[in-house]
Amino acid sequence: MVAALSAPVAGGPGRIVLAATPIGNAGDASARLIELLTTADIVAAEDTRRLHRLVQNLGVTVAGRVISYHEHNEATKTAELLDHVRAGKTIVMVTDAGMPAVSDPGFRLVEGAVAAGLTVTAAPGPSAVLTALALSGLPTDRFCFEGFLPRKAGERSSRLADLDSERRTMVFFEAPHRLESMLRAVRERFGPDRRAAVCRELTKTYEEVIRGSLSELLVWAEANEIRGEIAVVVGGAPEQAPGTPEDHVAAVNELLGQGIRLKEAVAAVAEEARVSKRELYSAVLAAR
Template sequence: MENPQVEAGRLVLAGTPMGEVRDASDRLREALATADVVAAEDTRRTKTLAHSLGITITGRVVSFYDHVEAARIPMLVAAITDGRTVLLVTDAGMPSVSDPGYRLVAACVDAGLAITCLPGPSAVTTALALSGLPVERFCFDGFPPRKHGQRRDWLDSLIAEPRACVFFEAPHRLADCLADAAEVLGTQRRAAVCRELTKTYEEVKRGTLGELAEWAADGVRGEITVVLEGANPEPADPVDLVAAVEKLVASGTRLKDACAEAATAGVSKRELYEAVLAERRAAAD
């Protein structure tokens, strides 16, 4: 049960531009200019943003990033309790969405303090809108696991996931992530890779996982957001695809390559490979 709200200041969460400064809202401009405390993921970037907007930050600017988050929270909660307005901003997009903020919000909730949000840019919703995929229902998974085995386990959990999945990925890990996705989820499952959203070199690459894995193999730069198509609500039975695989094999394609080519949404290359071997064993008995 939440504590009764006390008479105090408030925490203001504010979305900041992802690259295009003109995306800054009038409310963000006002908040930057009037907040008593500005808690910023990167103080230099926030000051640069204010300068670009022609704004002078009159309040105290403090850093608020992963490694100092826990230490800063008591001070910020105390400031709000004393009646001050604390503005929380990150480098780009909405605070607490794979960025610092959640723990501060939770602390303010526990203390019964006022919290509000200034709507603003978000790479998640921007990528979903641009993807060209069915996104009426979606889930957000932050960043995939970095280690190969853990990443494949995560992808396994998405094999039958009917919702579109949006996630962030580091550019130097994108190729490996898409290659694993194509192998686990099937080369024909669709996705969109959104790069440098709202910035000068914005690019949205749409296609199948097989096509996108091949495209990313030579390296991709910039801030990356990926939208993955949800699984077919009626996934194909791997057995139904065995004949297609055997036809490819008969034409000279290696079995593993044939499985990768014939795999569809809901049926991974691995599942199909095992189904082919099972059918061959059954035929030999």
């Protein structure tokens, strides 16, 4: 059954606007962001102190009510904000930097608004993810954003194992004090020669982009005191040649040993290895 598409509710012009804020340089603020900050009924801010500094740098004044909205109060504040939208208010959602809801507060608000049929739109702008990707020197035609890796070594290793065959360029965020251990874990999983880039303090005075192999980046991280906001971009896994059907007979036999029938085992291995099922089947029979 196909779910009904949500649509704005009839009545007042209430809406939520996800507004991107500068990731470092206040000069990147868009004209729309400035207009929204000065005209919105409510500004929901991840950090009200950061918002205050931003509007000071922009030389503007927030005319509406400012509400603190962050990861620790999203669950309780979302319903309140949605009620304001139902009452016809315009709410601008801003986070400390970049686009709300992308590794930042905002998803719960969007989710709730969509479920309630309320209007949600965006004032796009700076993005650390896209900026790092563009500056990395790595392929940009296909990429994925993985956010922060887990802090615990076991959970981080498991997440990286899931990315073993990921061929798209990967973008991560990382805290400066964990960068060294993160690069070491990524190198151990993906190999020392995988190309990557560490992008630090993007658009700020001390912007720095270090490009090289994972081994080279780890050496750099070990030798320097790392500070600031960091994005790590890692090249995708190289495409593997499929090999010959004979190369995959052992994999079929391993599945047979687990009680899987020959036909299903051949089909599974052939799909994974990208070889002909018929030729692999013949190779298995010939090896017996």
